[in-house]
């Protein structure tokens with residue numbers, strides 16, 4: 061018999077411990093499959109520029125003759141070797157990572173259910189079999205595109221016309237392919253975790269799922285935070301706290317909502333809510349609103365978007381303590397978050 065834990069603690073468990081643990085597994089796999097390759101291509105990008113200046117005088121100078129041929133050859137070599145065997149190393153890193161992620165997610169699901177329900181979690185969870193065939197195809201396509209695109213740029217006639225930009229462009233196409241492999245790894249780990257969570261919901265007779273977002277999630281993900289759907293169904297697509305990003309025609313969605321999204325659905329059963337206490341979905345949406353009010357976000361998200369989200373939130377008269385409300389209104393007037401946007 062487990063003890064139920066309160067909604068805030070439960071949310072912390074998911075956000076701080078569980079999501080972070082999965083993120084570590086994902087990071088490890090990304091590192092194993094791509095770190096050296098990224099470094100090699102970044103080194104090549106760096107040395108291409110300095111070699112160009114050395115050979116031709118300046119970055120904007122035209123390249124000619126045998127030094128140009130040599131530079132093209134070395135860029136092609138760097139691009140080929142960065143992508144060579146990428147499919148195999150991605151799949152090998154992923155097989156290990158997904159296995160660990162599914163086992164971890166099973167343990168996380170049980171801990172979550174016990175915390176939420178106060179009862180022992182189901183022992184048997186029918187976790188769907190893992191297949192990496194889509195991932196393999198995605199990385200294969202990324203490699204093929206990367207090689208084709210970089211080859212198309214790394215040609216004498218093209219580099220004579222584009223100069224150093226042609227060389228760098230060619231190398232960057234190879235780099236993009238590495239980026240695609242990285243996203244494939246991240247998505248695959250997270251999708252398998254999500255599937256495991258859904259199986260956990262089934263095993264524990266939880267007929268609903270609730271969306272959990274990170275504290276520094278984007279304004280779109282924060283809109284979904286705390287929303288409930290019937291198990292396996294989609295959430296209404298195109299939602300956002302930022303009115304400029306709302307898309308009424310969007311199709312239904314499930315997490316991950318975008319690359320690097322670490323949102324996850326967790327099982328939910330309304331019977332788990334306790335009389336007189338804040339329920340988990342309420343705690344989640346409350347926290348998301350605080351996140352919007354506070355401007356918590358990654359640096360990659362624009363300030364303008366966070367400010368529009370804040371305006372939208374305040375127009376709905378959220379249930380905030382007076383001090384929070386005052387600060388949020390002041391930030392809105394000033395068009396920036398006085399205490400910065402980073403999550404402490």
Ligand SMILES: [Zn+2]
Nearest residue numbers: 281321322323
């Ligand atoms: Zn997200």
